[in-house]
């Protein structure tokens with residue numbers, strides 16, 4: 001490798017589903033242990049590793065704080081923000097459902113998305129460009145019944161999606177047909193305006209030979225997730241991504257499990273393990289280095305790690 005090629009390398013870190021709360025360890029609905037306070041130690045360990053790795057920025061894939069913070073949510077947000085700010089490099093956040101159990105969509109955008117490079121308190125998506133890579137942050141809760149007031153069009157459209165779910169608890173997908181099991185309250189969708197914006201982002205990348213890395217909270221490719229953790233309108237978003245030759249990687253959280261799947265057009269969909277369900281001493285983050293030829297990922301999945309290489313021709 002020549003020194004010229006070496007100098008074109010840049011690196012970043014990825015972390016997901018931190019779900020910090022000042023709360024005793026407990027279990028998820030499905031019985032998986034959750035370590036609410038220990039999330040802070042995981043952040044410290046991840047940031048130390050990102051620093052050694054010389055990461056230029058960090059991607060945070062949503063669910064920054066947990067719904068269990070109850071009356072102490074502002075303190076929880078301050079605590080976790082203060083900790084992650086010690087990265088000393090930009091942290092690019094995306095919205096998760098848990099963030100919206102405690103704050104309105106607008107409040108989360110103000111606290112997390114505007115400092116990431118968002119353009120307006122009403123918009124939870126944005127893009128950034130690093131060398132020839134365009135980072136596209138999608139807002140999985142652009143259309144949602146969480147974090148919105150009843151007069152907002154995002155909520156009204158959200159209700160239209162949720163009309164398909166007649167369960168008393170709309171977090172349950174019981175009885176929903178195949179292809180509609182993502183229509184639960186804890187997922188959300190990408191609205192018309194965001195779809196038009198995404199289309200422009202992809203066109204701009206296609207015309208300038210950039211490669212696109214998409215990151216967001218919900219899964220987009222059915223094989224990358226259980227049907228219950230997909231974006232409401234994953235089919236529309238997937239079709240748009242699949243039509244762009246520039247898209248190489250889609251990162252998501254929400255499922256709390258590591259997954260790696262390749263779409264029909266060859267795009268890599270990677271789900272990160274959730275920090276919240278990672279025992280002390282294990283790891284749940286990713287290190288990514290990008291050169292002109294390839295993107296190399298080291299992904300920690302608890303006590304194991306996986307190495308993936310994606311060509312960036």
Ligand SMILES: [Zn+2]
Pocket residue numbers: 063096097098217253254255
């Ligand atoms: Zn989530």
